[in-house]
Amino acid sequence: xxxxxxxxxxxxxxxxxxxxxxxxxxxxxxxxxxxxxxxxxxxxxxxxxxxxxxxxxxxxxxxxxxxxxxxxxxxxxxxxxxxxxxxxxxxxxxxxxxxxxxxxxxxxxxxxxxxxxxxxxxxxxxxxxxxxxxxxxxxxxxxxxxxxxxxxxxxxxxxxxxxxxxxxxxxxxxxxxxxx
Amino acid sequence: xxxxxxxxxxxxxxxxxxxxxxxxxxxxxxxxxxxxxxxxxxxxxxxxxxxxxxxxxxxxxxxxxxxxxxxxxxxxxxxxxxxxxxxxxxxxxxxxxxxxxxxxxxxxxxxxxxxxxxxxxxxxxxxxxxxxxxxxxxxxxxxxxxxxxxxxxxxxxxxxxxxxxxxxxxxxxxxxxxxx
Amino acid sequence: xxxxxxxxxxxxxxxxxxxxxxxxxxxxxxxxxxxxxxxxxxxxxxxxxxxxxxxxxxxxxxxxxxxxxxxxxxxxxxxxxxxxxxxxxxxxxxxxxxxxxxxxxxxxxxxxxxxxxxxxxxxxxxxxxxxxxxxxxxxxxxxxxxxxxxxxxxxxxxxxxxxxxxxxxxxxxxxxxxxx
Amino acid sequence: xxxxxxxxxxxxxxxxxxxxxxxxxxxxxxxxxxxxxxxxxxxxxxxxxxxxxxxxxxxxxxxxxxxxxxxxxxxxxxxxxxxxxxxxxxxxxxxxxxxxxxxxxxxxxxxxxxxxxxxxxxxxxxxxxxxxxxxxxxxxxxxxxxxxxxxxxxxxxxxxxxxxxxxxxxxxxxxxxxxx
Numbered sequence: 001x002x003x004x005x006x007x008x009x010x011x012x013x014x015x016x017x018x019x020x021x022x023x024x025x026x027x028x029x030x031x032x033x034x035x036x037x038x039x040x041x042x043x044x045x046x047x048x049x050x051x052x053x054x055x056x057x058x059x060x061x062x063x064x065x066x067x068x069x070x071x072x073x074x075x076x077x078x079x080x081x082x083x084x085x086x087x088x089x090x091x092x093x094x095x096x097x098x099x100x101x102x103x104x105x106x107x108x109x110x111x112x113x114x115x116x117x118x119x120x121x122x123x124x125x126x127x128x129x130x131x132x133x134x135x136x137x138x139x140x141x142x143x144x145x146x147x148x149x150x151x152x153x154x155x156x157x158x159x160x161x162x163x164x165x166x167x168x169x170x171x172x173x174x175x176x177x178x179x180x
Numbered sequence: 181x182x183x184x185x186x187x188x189x190x191x192x193x194x195x196x197x198x199x200x201x202x203x204x205x206x207x208x209x210x211x212x213x214x215x216x217x218x219x220x221x222x223x224x225x226x227x228x229x230x231x232x233x234x235x236x237x238x239x240x241x242x243x244x245x246x247x248x249x250x251x252x253x254x255x256x257x258x259x260x261x262x263x264x265x266x267x268x269x270x271x272x273x274x275x276x277x278x279x280x281x282x283x284x285x286x287x288x289x290x291x292x293x294x295x296x297x298x299x300x301x302x303x304x305x306x307x308x309x310x311x312x313x314x315x316x317x318x319x320x321x322x323x324x325x326x327x328x329x330x331x332x333x334x335x336x337x338x339x340x341x342x343x344x345x346x347x348x349x350x351x352x353x354x355x356x357x358x359x360x
Numbered sequence: 361x362x363x364x365x366x367x368x369x370x371x372x373x374x375x376x377x378x379x380x381x382x383x384x385x386x387x388x389x390x391x392x393x394x395x396x397x398x399x400x401x402x403x404x405x406x407x408x409x410x411x412x413x414x415x416x417x418x419x420x421x422x423x424x425x426x427x428x429x430x431x432x433x434x435x436x437x438x439x440x441x442x443x444x445x446x447x448x449x450x451x452x453x454x455x456x457x458x459x460x461x462x463x464x465x466x467x468x469x470x471x472x473x474x475x476x477x478x479x480x481x482x483x484x485x486x487x488x489x490x491x492x493x494x495x496x497x498x499x500x501x502x503x504x505x506x507x508x509x510x511x512x513x514x515x516x517x518x519x520x521x522x523x524x525x526x527x528x529x530x531x532x533x534x535x536x537x538x539x540x
Numbered sequence: 541x542x543x544x545x546x547x548x549x550x551x552x553x554x555x556x557x558x559x560x561x562x563x564x565x566x567x568x569x570x571x572x573x574x575x576x577x578x579x580x581x582x583x584x585x586x587x588x589x590x591x592x593x594x595x596x597x598x599x600x601x602x603x604x605x606x607x608x609x610x611x612x613x614x615x616x617x618x619x620x621x622x623x624x625x626x627x628x629x630x631x632x633x634x635x636x637x638x639x640x641x642x643x644x645x646x647x648x649x650x651x652x653x654x655x656x657x658x659x660x661x662x663x664x665x666x667x668x669x670x671x672x673x674x675x676x677x678x679x680x681x682x683x684x685x686x687x688x689x690x691x692x693x694x695x696x697x698x699x700x701x702x703x704x705x706x707x708x709x710x711x712x713x714x715x716x717x718x719x720x
C-alpha cells in the first residue's frame with residue numbers, strides 16, 4: 001500500500017545508485033531451450049523469472065498459466081519469461097525427468113531451468129537461497145540492465161505485474177535510444 | 181500482433197509529432213464527484229476512460245469490475261479512472277436516474293459522467309461519436325499530456341492494459357522530473 | 361450441515377403428510393411466454409422458481425446465468441424454470457419496461473413474471489411476501505405435485521441444486537409410472 | 541441431447557433387467573483409507589468413481605476439485621467418492637510414491653486406489669481396460685446396488701452430475717425403505 005492507501009506500490013527503485021544486479025542463476029539442466037541460459041546472456045531484455053515447483057498447487061493453477069500468457073503476450077526480444085524449478089521438498093518425485101513430463105503435459109513453451117541442488121545436502125537449492133525466496137511461486141522482475149527490481153511471493157495481480165513490465169519496457173526503450 | 185507474432189502491440193505512438201489530444205468530454209451530469217470533470221482538469225495524470233452502458237452484459241460482468249480494480253490498484257494522483265455512460269440504445273430505461281441506482285448497487289467508486297445526448301436527435305451521444313467508438317465497452321488510454329494513446333473495444337486483457345498503464349506512468353514520471 | 365457434518369442437507373421433506381402446496385404466484389405481466397403462468401398450470405413438472413431483481417449484482421452475475429443453464433440443461437417437459445421479478449427497492453427504475461430490455465440484452469429465454477406490487481403501498485411485492493423471501497436471489501424448488509420442497513437465499517451450489525432436481529425428477533417419474 | 545434438444549440426458553437405464561454390475565476394481569495400493577476398497581464393500585452406497593492421472597492438466601484443474609467438493613457435499617454414508625489412479629502414460633514418473641505427494645499437496649481427502657498395471661506389459665492398467673475408459677478424466681456413476689449407470693469422459697457439468705446423484709440417492713432411499 002502506498003501513501004494514498006492504494007494497492008499499487010511499484011517497489012522498483014528509480015534511484016540508479018541503489019540498484020543491484022540480480023544474482024546469476026545456478027542451474028543443472030534446461031528444457032525448451034538448447035542453451036544454458038544465464039542472466040548475462042539475457043541482458044538487454046526485461047526478464048520475468050518464475051520460480052515454481054511442479055507439485056505446488058498454486059503454481060500449477062495460477063503461476064504457470066500466467067507465465068505462459070506473459071510469454072505469449074509480449075515480444076520475446078523485449079521480455080524473456082524464464083522458469084526456474086526450485087525444488088525444496090519432495091525431491092525424490094519432483095525430478096528433472098518428472099519435470100520434463102510436466103512441461104510437456106502442460107504445454108509450457110518458455111525455457112525452464114532446474115535450480116542446482118544444495119551442494120551441502122540442504123533441502124533448498126542454490127538460486128532459491130541466493131535470491132532469498134520465501135517459497136513458491138515467486139516472480140522476480142529484472143530490468144534490461146540486469147538489476148533485480150521487484151520480487152513477489154504468491155502474487156498474481158495481472159494489472160500490477162503488467163504495469164511493472166510496462167515501466168521496465170519503457171526504461172528499456174529509453175536505454176536503447178540513448179545508445180543511438 | 182507485432183512482428184514476432186505475439187499479442188502485445190502497444191499502439192501507443194512514440195512519435196511525439198504524430199500525437200493528438202484526446203477530444204474533450206461532453207457530459208450532462210456526473211456521479212461520484214462534485215465536479216464537472218474535463219480532460220483539461222485531469223491533465224498531469226494518466227487517464228483511463230471507460231465507456232459503458234449499464235445494461236450491456238459484457239460491461240457489467242467484466243468492464244466495471246476491471247475499472248473498479250484499476251481505481252483501487254493505482255494512485256489516483258497518477259492515474260484517473262473515469263467512467264462515461266454512453267447510452268446509444270434503450271435510452272428510455274438507461275436514464276441518469278437508473279444509472280445512479282446501478283452505481284450504488286454495484287458500489288462503483290470512481291467518477292462517472294453521462295455522455296451528452298445527440299442534439300440532433302440521433303441515438304449516439306456526442307462524446308461517443310467524437311471518439312468514434314464502435315460500441316461498449318470501450319477503454320481509452322490518455323497520457324498525462326492529454327494525448328489519446330490507445331482505444332480498445334471489448335478488451336479486458338489485464339496484462340496488456342497494465343503494461344500500457346506502466347508505460348504511460350513511466351513517461352509521466354519522466355515528464356515530471358523534466359520539469360525539475 | 362447434516363449429522364455427518366457434510367454440507368449436503370436435502371431439506372426436502374419425505375414425510376408426505378407434512379408437505380404444503382407452494383403459494384400461487386401473483387403477477388402482473390409476463391415475458392418470454394404468451395401465457396399468464398400459474399403453478400397450477402405447471403403442475404406435473406418440477407419447477408425452479410427464480411426470484412431476482414435486474415439491478416441486484418449477485419442475481420445478474422450468478423443467478424441469471426445459472427437459471428439459463430438450468431433451462432438449457434433439463435427437459436422443459438420435466439422441469440420448468442420460471443423467473444419472478446420481485447422488486448422491493450428502487451421501483452422507479454426497475455420497471456417492467458426496463459426489465460424487458462434487461463431480458464433482451466441478457467438473452468434470457470425462460471418465462472419471467474412481474475411480482476404484483478403491494479396493494480397497500482408497501483415496498484415488498486405480494487408473492488415475495490407470501491413466500492417469506494429474505495431478499496434476492498431466492499430459488500424455490502417445487503415438486504411435480506406443487507409442493508414447496510426447498511427455498512434457498514443467495515445459494516448457487518450447482519451440485520446441491522442438481523441433486524435436489526434429480527431427487528424431484530426421480531419422484532416425478534415414479535408418480536407418472538404410478539398413474540399407469 | 542435428448543428428444544427435446546436439451547443437454548440433459550440421463551443415460552441411466554431404468555430398465556431393471558438391462559442393468560449390469562460395474563466390474564470389480566483391480567488395485568495394488570490405496571491412499572486415504574486403511575482398507576483395500578472394493579465395489580462389493582461399498583454396496584449400499586452410491587459410488588462416484590473418479591479415474592485420473594496426477595499429471596493430466598484437466599484432471600488437476602477441474603476433476604480433483606470437483607471430486608473433493610462431491611466428497612464434502614454429500615453424506616459419506618450415502619455417497620462414496622473413490623479415486624482411481626489410472627496411469628496409461630509416463631508410468632516412470634507417475635508412481636505411487638509421486639501420487640502420495642500429489643494427494644498430500646492437493647489435500648485430497650477421499651480414498652484413492654492405484655489401478656493394477658497390465659500384467660502383460662501393456663500401457664493401460666487393468667481396471668481402465670475393463671471399464672473401457674477412453675482416457676482421463678472419467679467419472680463412473682454406480683448405483684447403490686452396484687450397477688454401472690453412467691460413464692462420463694471429460695465431463696464436469698455440476699448440474700448434470702448433481703442431478704444424476706440426486707436420482708441415484710432417491711433410488712437408494714427407496715430401496716432402503718423397501719427393505720423395511
